[in-house]
Amino acid sequence: MTRLVVGPFNRVEGDLEVTLDVDDGHVRSAQVNAPMFRGFEQILLGRDALDALVVVPRICGICSVSQSAAAAAALARAMGVTPPPDGWRVAQLIQATENLADHLTHFYTFFMPDFAREAYRGRAWFEAVHARFKAxxxxxxxxxLPARMAFMQAMGLLAGKWPHTLTLQPGASLESAGHEPGSREHLSVISGTLEVQSGEAVARLKPGETARYAADRPHAIRNNGRGVAQALLVVLHAP
Incomplete structure (x- = not known):
């Protein structure tokens, strides 16, 4: 029996290594290990359990829905909650949709663009790969990219929207181009004061106030006050 350790592989999630046990030319076992310490467990210590639904998806910028689903499943077990059959099916559909989007992400934006680098220019296949897959x-x-966006929109329809939590320092702003036609945003101020501009319309909000405005045109959220401002932002994409 021969053990091969291959790695580290470095991409979005951090370092990974693969351990293979090979016997007589056949792989008898394969294990994937993440040796890079990232500290998400320490981030969650002492926090409200539901904070895991916000913190854990940040483990990975590609498979954040899977991380969120794992956190939700752990919370459900801890609370003794059993999802109804249809809820379980929808959760599987959401994760399957993300899996399809991830295949596009990894193949077209991570894996193949590597072969379009100048280091491979001498290869017979380089020109074709460069024309098709250059980042x-x-x-x-x-x-x-449009196909991946369609999968992301499907996930949004299936999973709903988690509000964005915003914290803006004095003088900070969030400037956005218009989203797809018919999109809207709801901004609710928790503390401090914020100014919202959608097109030419401008509104100033105090704690407890909510602005609902068109997001299919250039829009901005600004903290023109002297203190830190916090708010919840819900983005409603057009179907």
Whole structure:
């Protein structure tokens, strides 16, 4: 029996290593380990249990829904909650949708663009790969990115929207281009004061006040006050 340790592989989630036990040319076992310490367990210590639904998805910028689903499942077990059958099915659909989107993400934006680097220019296949998979400008991006966006929108329809928690320091702003036609945003101020601009319309909000405005045009949220401002932001994308 021979043990092979391959790694570290470094991508979005941090370092990974693969351990293979090989016997007579056949892989008898394969294990994936994440040796890089990231400290999410320590971040959660002492916090409200439901904070896991906000903190844990930040483990990965690609598979954040899967991380969120794992946190929700752990909370359900801790609380003795059993999801109804239809709820379980919807959760599986949501994760399957993210899995499909992740295949597009990894293949078109991570894996293949590596082969479009100048280091491979001498290879016979380089020109074709460069034209199709060069990061941001390759022809494949025109098809892959809209397809990935469609999967993300499907996840939003299935899973609903978790409000964005905003904390803006004095003088800070969140400037956004218009989203798809018909989109709207709801901003509720928790503390401090905020100014909201949608197109030419401007509103100033105090704690407890909510602005509902068109988000399919350039819009901005600004903290023009002297103290830190906190708010909840819900983005409602058009169906």
């Amino acid at each position: 941001t400008v390759g022809s494949a991006a025109r098809d892959a």
